[in-house]
Amino acid sequence: MWVERDVPLAMSDGTVLRANVYRPLGGGQYPVLMSYGPYGKDLSFQEAYPVQFAAMVEAHPEILEGTTGKHLAWEVADPERWVPFGYVLVRVDSRGSGRSPGFVDCFSPQQARDYYECIEWAGSRPWSNGKVGLSGISYYAINQWQVAALRPPHLAAICPWEGVADWYRDANYHGGIPSSFFPRLYGVQIESVQHGVGSRGRRHPHFGVLAAGDVDLDENELMANRADVAEELRQHPLFDSYWQDRSADLSSVEVPVLSAGNWGGQALHLRGNIDGFTESASEHKWLEVHGEAHWTLYYSAYGVDLQKRFFDYFLKGEGDWPDEQPAVSLNIRYPGEVFELRGEGEWPLARTSWTKYYLDVADHALSLEPADEASTISYQPFGAGVTLMSPPFQEATEITGPIAAKLFISSASEDADLFLVMHLYDFDGIEVLFEGASEPRHPLSQGWLRASHRELDLARTLAHRPAHSHDKVAPLVPGQVYEVDVEIWPTCIVVPAGYRIGLSVLGRDYDHGGQGLPTAYGVEMRGSGVNVHDDPVARSAAVYGQPVTLHSGGQHASYLLLPIVPPA
Template identity: 55%
Template sequence: MPDDGGTQPFRTEITAGMRVEWDVPITMDDGVVLRADVFRPVTDAPVPVIMTYGPYAKGLPFERGYPSAWEAMARDHPDTVAGTSNTYQNWEVVDPEKWVPHGYACVRVDSRGTGRSPGRVDPFSPRETQDFHDCVEWAGTRDWSSGRVGLNGISYYAINQWQVASRRPPHLAAICPWEGASDFYRDGSYQGGIRSTFWEHWYDMQVKTVQYGVGETGGRNPNTGQLICGDEALTPAELAANRTDLGADIAAHPFYDAYHRERSADWDAIDVPVLSCGNWGGQGLHLRGNVEGFVRAASRAKWLEMHGHAHWPLFYTDYGVDLQRRFFDRYLKDEANGWEDRPAVQLQIRHVDATFTPRGEDAWPLPSTRWTKLYLDAAGPSLLTEGAASDGTAGFAALGDGVEFSTPPLTEQTEITGPLAAKLFVSSSTTDADLFLVVRVFSPDDEEVVFQGALDPHTPIAQGWLRASHRRLDPVLSTAHRPYHPHEAAEPLEPGTVYELDIEILPTCLVVPAGYRIALQVRGKDYVHPGPSARLSNLKNDLTGCGPFLHNDDRDRMAGTYDGHTTVHTGGAHASYLLLPVIPER
């Protein structure tokens, strides 16, 4: 059991109607002392705890660390910054001024090696998960704690909830992972077996910049005057020695092996109440894990909520805070607030004008789903409700923009909500090929319908990926609407031979009006929106349609293997199709 660092001092003050304890020490089993900020009611009556553990530095204000995201949130969602001084608003964690008055303690822990916690940085590692487990137990055994700890937060602070819940800390009572992956391999590192550069770039921009020991370059906490990243100033060599090389680690593990398994959820072990909140536009990292977690977690008390908008704002809105608080009131306070009577699936149904209609459902996929196959026809190239009568081929440069298959204008309004998939018959001139699938929708005047996604303002309707040599399916976990690939080994292609590929396309939701077209683009590289790009201050690359979730590292897509010619076969014995989850009108 971790202790509180013995006699190590920490500062306490009463401010904004809260008792705030800055830099509280929590000693881990190996002697490393992590640091936490605790915000709690002034009364000493025991209260439940909302905890986060992560690498973004508890002393770095949201507004200072992520200015472009803050400005957009405050402009577009004014309720996020209302009713609070915003003094303690931090990136992707709860605002204590909106929780402490309702009888909660909020605990923020700087993860090992970041902010004011010393040690070696190794994101999502078993060491971090053990630290998080022990921090939960520390919080659950304080005099001011009721003994019930809930986890809440966005992205990183959602991902590691799945991990630590798999360890079953005794004082963990409920989790609310908001837009966070749960499978380290499939959800973000190797989508369809194709390596994403996201984690490597994210590490440079958002973790190394607040590593313990960067000194004055990390800035000072405006609330305490302390250095945000610890009182030591380490040399560049010392800093490098105190962190893993995350990009190299991921590149060294191109298949789903022990490295990825120990950084992913153990679904059978997760039995606490779960409120999993995902984003329709979070295709690169903030969608699949939330749906998979809802479907596969062993908990008998679990709910799925799906919404749109940008990645961070909705969490802080009145809608988001009320949703989270009602869930935790039920499972951390035993309040009889009718939470269990809510539908298991709570959807924000998306429309082409970027408005949303709330709707409850009983299960995922939706029980009313009418699974609809649209067959590819190379002669069009078209999407047809019946298979093409004759064989056809559509080829493209394997690293190019590919070929697009489209329906005629729809004759009636059509809702598509749920997981998608494609079965493609493909041949390659080389021993492998990467397939990038993009589901697109076009208005009657041929303008593409895109949305503000989790990060990119021009996010398409749905995306899927598959490296052809990873085509083997898991026969137990695969379904027609969610092909599941073990990604345990590569099975090279015989050039010119036709192979049957089942490709997962991540879930989506859209009510498509009559007169609009649905298209499937089969590409050899990441989708690029033809309009203007955008930028966020915390990201390396411009946002051109896929946000920071790109697959453009030449070391992963080597010349001679991935730069040949790819052919899609249609019709006859090669009846390639797109599977859509069509929801009947009510």
């Protein structure tokens, strides 16, 4: 293939971004697959992420069949796999990152406009057939939603593989509770390849290219050339124009969509992938949900085949994608990381039997009938919380879809952070954990709500999906009982006969209690990955560490709403 490095892409404000272009040999016009982001187009996957790379190829050795792997980069397509299929790959370093100069402002309107201009540049090249598709994981998926809403004329299809749509609710303020994930990632994965790190950064082991540019800027210059993400998040605790500008307007997304999510993508991408499917305006859209780690299946034979059939149809006019691909393709999950691929026609599934399990805090139970007698239990939010258990299931039972909880709570302070955790327990009462997108020992599902953010957006709220406006704070009166609705993120599990489900109500992140796994982000993975909520100022013990009381029975019929799916 032809490889052109640092191809200049002049933006309308005069900034010149740099791209790598990988093309089939010879003449002709081809569809384009593009990615645009801050992780370094010339940063070697194997060198920068050796642990993840080793785990990926061990699980899926076919990833290195027919490729040297020299052109692999984190969370974007391998040109050696795709160019032989008759595609041009264009990999762009976003403004201020890698080998592109400028100011780093992730998911800003400026970056979305840049992406629009890059798409239009690629769609008008002599080697392009005029159709551009977008491909990539995580960051490279999130900004697909954003730019698709701007409707670039040459954009023909998008495949956001595990990507947030709502930058506030999906990633940074879960239920209004601030997460420290993105500021940590920003320092490790984005600042390290900021344009101007230059010779202090990594050099590609095969091509000798400095991933962060040839210019060496001092630390003050680098700081002046990037947004202070941690400070910006602190300054915007409510959903305002800052978040609106950095979240996709899904109602304006009309291009064909293949949205690929991960059952283990709690606290990051799964919610966005499902919302992208249900809320985008496209007449041609598909949802696929899988398991395994965040970055693996995209590169696997399964993932490449799925993407290729989609892009072949919409970028080349080849194949029978709409006839052969169900609207919803779910890898139904069983304990032990066993999956069974099944096609469905919609989300949530039309045959769902929405089933209420009522909380009985007196007996620490989840019951199909509400308790007549009122009861209460108090817990220390930063402690063990309260866990309630269902009876053993009498037969194998599938739970697939969104989950909601209605709770009645009171607090000793003017606010309370509610962390809800769904569990699966085996015959012996031992919790069954799952491989998450970025956490190898994850609970069944999780949900969050800051009680002062309890006001619902009634126009968007559904019984199985409470939606909160997050635009104002309504403090609690200590001791007063409040009704709150909590969104618990979608999940999928076939519960074996004899197993139980559980619900924990906590005031802190879930911790499986076992040995934590180290990360590069300054936090151990202990069941919640790196998506933790540990800001000591935003979650002060004086407010959020005070006793909370959970009410059930009588006039306070708290319940968990589960999507039980009968056989088709």
